[in-house]
Amino acid sequence: TRADEELAAQLRRAEARARPVYALMDGQTVTMGLRPQGSDEVITATVSLPLMLERHIPWWIAEQYAVWLLDGSDTVRARRSRGTPEPEGPSHSISFDPPLPGAVLRITSYEGAAPFARALLPAAIAGLAAFAILALLALYRNAQRRRAAELRLNEEMAFRRSMEESLTVGLRAKDHAGRVLYVNSAFCKLVGWNAEDLVGHDQPMPYWAPDRIEETLRRQRALAVGGAEPQAFETRFRRSDGTEIDVQVYEAPLIDAKGMHRGWMGSIIDITEARRAARLAREQEESLARTGRLVTLGEMASTLAHELNQPLAAIASYAAGAANLLRQERADPALLSSALAKLSHQADRAGQIIRRIQDLVRKREPRFSALDLATVVRETAGFLEADARVRGVRIAVDVAPAPLVLADRILLEQLLINLMRNGIEAMGEAGAVDALTVSLRPGPARAVIEVADRGPGIAPEVADRLFDAFTSTKAEGMGIGLNICRTIVEMHRGRLTHRPREGGGTVFRVALPAAAEEGVAAE
Known part of the structure; x- marks a missing residue:
């Protein structure tokens, strides 16, 4: 046949190379022939072209493209496709010569290449390129903002750190178990220990005074069961050199960013000098x-x-x-x-x-005890009777039942002596014939003593500073008597005031809290 003649001609041409030759046969087969050197025999093999395409062309390619094998006269010898592509569809050809003389493998898209479709791919590529550029710009700006935010954060942290380190108040953070989480430099200077010696340290702490360990442990247990409530107390710390200092501690709940109660933040102030x-x-x-x-x-x-x-x-x-x-x-x-x-x-x-x-x-x-003011008033008035008689003044005592007060007897006697002698002297200078009245009355949770004279009264220009030191209404007075009186009253947590007396004179009023309000039983 014609195919055999073509194969014989090709075998003669390739006889010297000892390589196989191929020839397209009629129909959908291809024949391969090989003549070994020095031999008159020819080895031939026939391959089905449709079967070759089916086995070697993936199905997903055939779903999107038509794959044809054509000979030199553009005759389709084999195909793998799901239909006939449009004539205007884009295609690509691959020459199979050699090994097959004039053979071409053509791949054609099923859809036609419309002008819009032809421009779509470049537009998509351009769009993707523009998007990539914009994404890079956005990423760059985001990186710039992030670097700026990190810089601000670092500056803020450094500023806060410098603030904490410049404080003279010691700061100490601890968890619920009492383990130290943080201390500032002021606290380290206060106790004489380095931060490395304190952070992460379990109880008891090296700065606890030996005689206060049990008390401090009880306070720590009270913090654990007391909830997130601030507390304040005074205690004593022992420095690394063995000296002890008095401190005021303010414990506040340590709340993290999630609102969780993580422990306690303490502010510690050295009050040793203040106490001294x-x-x-x-x-x-x-x-x-x-x-x-x-x-x-x-x-x-x-x-x-x-x-x-x-x-x-x-x-x-x-x-x-x-x-x-x-x-x-x-x-x-x-x-x-x-x-x-x-x-x-x-x-x-x-x-x-x-x-x-x-x-x-x-x-x-000063020795404070529960006192009956009635006895103090009567005895003090009796002590001053002789002085009053010399000046022509009579002392009238008007005492009603009043609550006991927590007071120092000698200081109260000094207070009453000063007030009563001032009244006696004022009445003696004015030549008043009325009596100096000393009264004791109960008040709401207090006892009130009033010393009322018939003297010339207090001048308006002196009234506002009457209790200041070295202020006196007497020509030869030192001006310390009423100042001492105010100090004594304030020492007893009371109040000393004065007012004009109706009909002339002055009334000094002393209000002292009742002993029951102070939690002291009557003696």
């Missing part, structure tokens, strides 16, 4: 009060001497009378007993005056 200053201030106040008492007693010296002379003279008289009776051997037991009783009474009276003077001049710490 407070002790010095109390000592100075006591010294000033004692000075005021000495000044008062100095002013009353002649009156006290006269007051002491009376019982001493009576004692001497009773003693002399008793001695005379004994010498005359007329010692009637009843008469001697009466004389000795009167002598003993006058001795007790003199002793009370001397003890009162000793208590007033003695340097002592």
Whole structure:
């Protein structure tokens, strides 16, 4: 046949190369022939073209494209397709020569290439390129904003860190178990330990005072069960060098960004110097009060001497009378007993005056106890009766049942002496014939003492600063008496005020809280 002739011709041409040759046969087959060198024999093989395309062309390509195998005269010898493509559809041809002379593999799209479709791909590519550029620009801007935000965050963190490190207040954060999470430099300076020695440390802490460990552990347990409520307390810390300091601690709940209660944030202040200053201030106040008492007693010296002379003279008289009776051997037991009783009474009276003077001049710490003010008012008025008589003034005491107060007896006596002597002197200078009235009345959860005189009153230009130091309404006054009075009242957490008295004079009012309000039982 013609195919055999073509194959024979090709075999003669390829005889010297010892390679297989191919020839398209009629129909849908291809024949391969090989003649080994030095041999007259020919090996041939026939391959089905449709079967070759079906096996070697994937199905998904045939779904989108028509795959044809054509010979040199554009005759379709084999195909793998799901239909006939449009003549205007885009196609691509691959030459199969060699090995098949004139053979071409053509791939054609099923859809025609419309002008819009032809422009769609470049437009899509351009769009994707533009989108990529915009995405890169957006990514660049986002990266710039992120770097700027990170820079601001770092600056803010550095600023906050510098603020924390510049504070003189110690800061300490701890979790619910008491483990230290954070300390600032002020806290490290306060306790003398480095942050590395404290952060992550379990209880007990190295800065706890040995005698306060149990107390601190109880407080930590109370924090754990007390909920997220701020607390404040005073305690003592031990520094790394062994010295101890007094501190004020404010514990506030440590809340994280999610609103969870993570632990406690403590602010610690060294109050060692403040306490020392407070002790010095109390000592100075006591010294000033004692000075005021000495000044008062100095002013009353002649009156006290006269007051002491009376019982001493009576004692001497009773003693002399008793001695005379004994010498005359007329010692009637009843008469001697009466004389000795009167002598003993006058001795007790003199002793009370001397003890009162000793208590007033003695340097002592305030001793607070539940007192009955009625007794204090009556005894103080009795102590000043002699001084009042010298100045022609009568003291009227008006006492009603009042609650007990938590007070120092000597300080209250000094307070009443100052107020009553001021009233006596004011009335003596004015020549008033009315009485100095000292009254005691109960108030709401307090006891109120009022000292009302009939003196000339307080000048308006002095009224606002009457209780200031070195302010006096007397020509020769030192101006410390009323200042001491205010200090004593404030020491008892009371209030001292004054007002004009109806009909002339001044009323000084002392209001002191009841002892029951302070949680102290009456003695």
